[in-house]
Amino acid sequence: MSTVAFAIIAILTLSAALAAATLPKLMHAALSFAVMFVGISAFFFLLGAEFVGLVQIFVYIGAVAVLIVFTILLTRHDQEKMRGFKWSGVVVAIAVFAGLVWTITKTTSLSIVPPTAKALTVKQIGDALMISYVWPLLCVAVLLTAALIGALILVVEDKPQ
Amino acid sequence: MTLSILLIVSAALFSIGLLAALSRRHAIFILIGIEMMLAAANINFIAFWRFAPQPAQPTGVMVAIFAIAIAAAEAAVGLAMVIAVYRHFRTTNVDQLNQLKG
Numbered sequence: 001m002s003t004v005a006f007a008i009i010a011i012l013t014l015s016a017a018l019a020a021a022t023l024p025k026l027m028h029a030a031l032s033f034a035v036m037f038v039g040i041s042a043f044f045f046l047l048g049a050e051f052v053g054l055v056q057i058f059v060y061i062g063a064v065a066v067l068i069v070f071t072i073l074l075t076r077h078d079q080e081k082m083r084g085f086k087w088s089g090v091v092v093a094i095a096v097f098a099g100l101v102w103t104i105t106k107t108t109s110l111s112i113v114p115p116t117a118k119a120l121t122v123k124q125i126g127d128a129l130m131i132s133y134v135w136p137l138l139c140v141a142v143l144l145t146a147a148l149i150g151a152l153i154l155v156v157e158d159k160p161q
Numbered sequence: 162m163t164l165s166i167l168l169i170v171s172a173a174l175f176s177i178g179l180l181a182a183l184s185r186r187h188a189i190f191i192l193i194g195i196e197m198m199l200a201a202a203n204i205n206f207i208a209f210w211r212f213a214p215q216p217a218q219p220t221g222v223m224v225a226i227f228a229i230a231i232a233a234a235e236a237a238v239g240l241a242m243v244i245a246v247y248r249h250f251r252t253t254n255v256d257q258l259n260q261l262k263g
Contacts, residue, residue, distance in 0.1 A: 006162050010170045017174055017197055021181035026189060033193050040174075040200050043167075044225075047211045052203075052225045059229050064196065064236045071189060071240045075247040089183030097176035101169055110165040114212050120219055128219045129226075136223075140230045147234035151241035 005046060013039030026072045034065040051125050167208040175201035188243045188253045192236060199232040 016039060019032035037060040044053035104110060129137055178197030181190050203225045210221020247253050 003162050006166075014170065014173055014177070017177040020193055020197070021177050021185070021190075026187065029190065029193065033196070036197070037200065040204060043170075043204055044207055047167075047207050049207045049211070049222050049225070052207060052222055052229070055226060055229055056200075056203075059233050060196075060200075064233060067236060067240050068189060068193070071243055074244055075189075075253050085186070086184045089180055089185075092183055093176045093180035096179055097172055100172035100175070104165050104168045104172065107165070110168060111163045112212060113163060115214060120222060125219055125222060125226075128223060133223050133227075136227055140227055144230060144234050147238050151237045154238070154241040154245045 009039055009042045009046065013043065026076075027069070030065060030068045030072060033068065034061050037061055037065070048119060051120070051122055164208060164212045168205065171201045171204040171208070174198075174204065186254050186256050188246065188255055189240070191255065192239045192243070195239075196232060196236060199228060199235075203228055 013036055016032045016036035020029045020036055023029045023032060037056060041053040041056045044050070044056060175198050178194040178201060181194030181197060183194075185191060185194070206221045206225045206228065210219075210225075213221070243253055246258065250258060252258070
């Protein structure tokens with residue numbers, strides 16, 4: 001975990017997130033959103049959670065970003081008059097950030113370096129998923145099925161009676 | 162690189178997501194902001210797992226994987242709702258969706 005790589009990834013992720021939050025054009029914001037998730041996956045790789053980083057790339061850049069782009073293309077007709085921006089949200093966000101940073105810097109037990117540990121293998125993750133976490137896994141499977149059916153029902157065209 | 166630096170980066174990401182969810186008037190931007198906040202929570206899970214005394218237990222990784230799956234389901238249903246609302250009201254501006262306002 002080198003400091004230089006961490007700084008580069010942090011700057012990339014935060015600037016892409018800021019671009020995704022403030023760019024006026026929806027399509028540019030969606031692409032910055034994808035870049036931000038590349039940065040977050042790089043964080044996961046840096047922290048030794050390679051499997052989570054790969055899952056993040058597959059799920060977010062492969063599925064969610066494409067879904068957002070499709071939704072933008074399907075609802076694009078009044079894009080130009082969407083420039084409204086509420087400045088009170090900026091105040092709230094800065095206040096939350098200041099509070100979190102104050103809390104983190106005041107907590108002395110957080111300034112630790114990571115212990116050296118063996119890398120977590122995919123076999124270990126699979127064992128844990130299939131033995132200790134099998135009920136949560138099944139619940140997530142049911143949840144994903146329900147979400148898929150619900151999304152289909154929401155977007156299906158109403159038939160005229 | 163200590164744990165607090167990672168937590169500050171994740172707090173910044175959370176605040177940017179909050180900014181997007183509160184300030185923008187477009188429904189898709191609000192969903193993007195919510196996804197950003199969930200990703201910041203995932204960074205926290207992975208960071209606390211990595212800095213724990215025993216990172217051999219894959220607990221934080223498991224929570225992050227389940228959080229990613231739930232966030233994906235939430236994004237799919239949310240975007241389907243955006244499309245349904247757009248079909249019904251011909252707008253995705255959340256300020257114009259005030260039919261329930263008293």
